[in-house]
Amino acid sequence: MFKAKNIAAVALLAAVYTAIKILRLTGIFGSYHEITIAQICINMLLACSLNLITGFAGQFSLGHAGFMSIGAYACALIIIRFPSVYGFMLGLIAGSLASAVVGLAIGIPTLRLSGDYLAIATLGMAEIIKVVFFNLKITNGAAGLMNIPRLMNWEWMFCLTAGSVALINNFINSRHGRACMSIREDEIASQSVGIDIALYKIAAFAIGAFFAGISGGMYAAYFYVLKPGIFGLLKSIDILVIVVLGGLGSISGSIIGAALLTLISALLQDFASLRMIIYALMLIAIMMFRPQGLLGTNEISFALFTRALKRESAK
Amino acid sequence: MLELKSLNVHYGVIHVLKDVSLTVGRGQIVTLIGANGAGKTTALRTISGIKAPSSGSIILDGQDITKIPAPKRVVLGLSQVPEGRRIFASMSVYENLELGAYLRKDTKAVKSDIQDVFARFPILGKRQKQPAGTLSGGEQQMLAIGRALMLKPKILLLDEPSMGLAPILVNEIFDIIKNINEQGTTVLLVEQNASKALAIADIGYVLETGTIVLSGTGAELAASDDVKKAYLGG
Numbered sequence: 001m002f003k004a005k006n007i008a009a010v011a012l013l014a015a016v017y018t019a020i021k022i023l024r025l026t027g028i029f030g031s032y033h034e035i036t037i038a039q040i041c042i043n044m045l046l047a048c049s050l051n052l053i054t055g056f057a058g059q060f061s062l063g064h065a066g067f068m069s070i071g072a073y074a075c076a077l078i079i080i081r082f083p084s085v086y087g088f089m090l091g092l093i094a095g096s097l098a099s100a101v102v103g104l105a106i107g108i109p110t111l112r113l114s115g116d117y118l119a120i121a122t123l124g125m126a127e128i129i130k131v132v133f134f135n136l137k138i139t140n141g142a143a144g145l146m147n148i149p150r151l152m153n154w155e156w157m158f159c160l161t162a163g164s165v166a167l168i169n170n171f172i173n174s175r176h177g178r179a180c181m182s183i184r185e186d187e188i189a190s191q192s193v194g195i196d197i198a199l200y201k202i203a204a205f206a207i208g209a210f211f212a213g214i215s216g217g218m219y220a221a222y223f224y225v226l227k228p229g230i231f232g233l234l235k236s237i238d239i240l241v242i243v244v245l246g247g248l249g250s251i252s253g254s255i256i257g258a259a260l261l262t263l264i265s266a267l268l269q270d271f272a273s274l275r276m277i278i279y280a281l282m283l284i285a286i287m288m289f290r291p292q293g294l295l296g297t298n299e300i301s302f303a304l305f306t307r308a309l310k311r312e313s314a315k
Numbered sequence: 316m317l318e319l320k321s322l323n324v325h326y327g328v329i330h331v332l333k334d335v336s337l338t339v340g341r342g343q344i345v346t347l348i349g350a351n352g353a354g355k356t357t358a359l360r361t362i363s364g365i366k367a368p369s370s371g372s373i374i375l376d377g378q379d380i381t382k383i384p385a386p387k388r389v390v391l392g393l394s395q396v397p398e399g400r401r402i403f404a405s406m407s408v409y410e411n412l413e414l415g416a417y418l419r420k421d422t423k424a425v426k427s428d429i430q431d432v433f434a435r436f437p438i439l440g441k442r443q444k445q446p447a448g449t450l451s452g453g454e455q456q457m458l459a460i461g462r463a464l465m466l467k468p469k470i471l472l473l474d475e476p477s478m479g480l481a482p483i484l485v486n487e488i489f490d491i492i493k494n495i496n497e498q499g500t501t502v503l504l505v506e507q508n509a510s511k512a513l514a515i516a517d518i519g520y521v522l523e524t525g526t527i528v529l530s531g532t533g534a535e536l537a538a539s540d541d542v543k544k545a546y547l548g549g
Contacts, residue, residue: 185404185406186402192394193465
């Protein structure tokens with residue numbers, strides 16, 4: 001429990017938190033920066049949860065925005081009626097659970113699919129969810145939900161994201177996480193050592209969807225407005241890009257990827273017309289020079305640093 | 316110990332195994348030989364539960380396991396070394412062995428069992444931190460066998476362990492199998508390399524297009540004219 005690396009992780013989190021807090025209090029960070037921080041938190045959680053499905057369990061999914069939208073709408077509908085912290089808690093729990101149930105519902109029938117076929121199936125699922133939100137009365141169709149009470153601030157975001165990512169990380173480092181990874185490596189071999197591959201594929205979908213639901217709830221309670229169009233294929237691809245760029249199978253990769261890409265896209269906002277071109281060119285460049293993603297399947301750890309130091313001193 | 320009773324298996328309309336019955340006695344090495352497409356791998360898959368039979372039954376230690384799903388059969392002591400080795404390529408040798416013990420909860424004993432595997436295959440010990448995909452074919456086969464042994468199976472199912480290996484390694488792998496058997500593990504060996512398989516087997520079965528056409532002790536079959544003609548090159 002109190003291992004050096006856990007203490008280091010907590011210390012790092014506290015340092016980042018304090019740094020942001022100071023910057024915010026001294027007024028160096030304005031509300032514009034706070035929005036960027038919120039976006040980074042949401043994207044981090046989305047990327048880590050998708051990485052669990054795609055990077056660790058090896059199940060290619062193009063429907064992550066669909067899971068996010070369920071969490072977002074469920075949370076929004078609840079906090080509109082109960083605009084309080086308790087309402088938000090309830091909304092977050094209801095949204096993430098609803099999302100996990102849909103994750104189960106998509107995981108079971110698509111068990112036999114893999115690769116491109118699974119991607120198409122999950123894409124179709126996300127589109128169905130979008131169409132449902134377009135046509136439901138309670139979600140106000142294409143006009144969407146407005147004036148959702150803003151119950152989130154960046155402190156909430158920070159803690160929720162840190163907690164959720166820690167839980168995902170714990171899952172991945174448990175024997176269950178190992179089982180998920182073994183499925184990515186080789187399904188037949190996994191079965192031969194007694195791993196229930198159906199169970200773990202479905203579990204990966206449900207858990208990934210659960211945390212995507214939380215990020216959706218965070219989104220709803222921060223950005224006032226929800227429209228079904230936000231959660232289209234493009235959003236799913238955005239998340240996938242972060243995961244692939246950070247490294248499939250690396251949680252620290254997803255964290256760094258989410259921070260980097262969100263920052264880049266925020267910084268490029270001043271060059272509106274060139275923004276997507278520069279963004280796309282950067283992605284192409286990174287993929288050409290780091291096809292395995294920024295971190296590959298590695299995690300940032302002490303061992304990584306000591307190894308790098310040794311290499312340096314050996315030179 | 317393991318018994319197949321008139322097993323029939325279909326892939327769609329294709330009748331792959333026709334009334335296959337065989338018996339593996341405790342402590343024996345039993346081999347199932349046959350040409351490509353005879354149904355050997357299907358037989359193993361049916362035993363390990365990956366493929367469901369259309370009729371017939373599989374009995375392990377007197378218990379009918381025909382309806383038991385694959386992961387539960389592993390718990391019951393059926394451990395398979397799949398065809399083509401199927402190691403976890405990007406994980407280290409050590410992690411592969413740990414995953415072999417996935418079903419076990421006795422962490423300490425697992426650690427000492429991993430050391431036992433390293434004692435049996437010293438080369439794996441030397442390469443324990445290396446990604447398994449960088450091992451040679453023979454080493455990968457040793458790893459696959461080592462991984463299956465981590466479960467301390469009652470019966471080890473081997474699917475073409477000699478496939479794709481250099482002849483000198485093939486001999487080594489068969490020696491290993493014999494050695495494992497001598498230490499008390501029952502072995503069901505599916506092989507194309509009939510002469511080598513029959514040389515170490517107590518009992519052999521010959522499978523031809525889904526039907527068992529011959530059976531007998533390893534020595535009997537090796538001496539049989541039919542087997543010689545069909546599988547041993549005259």
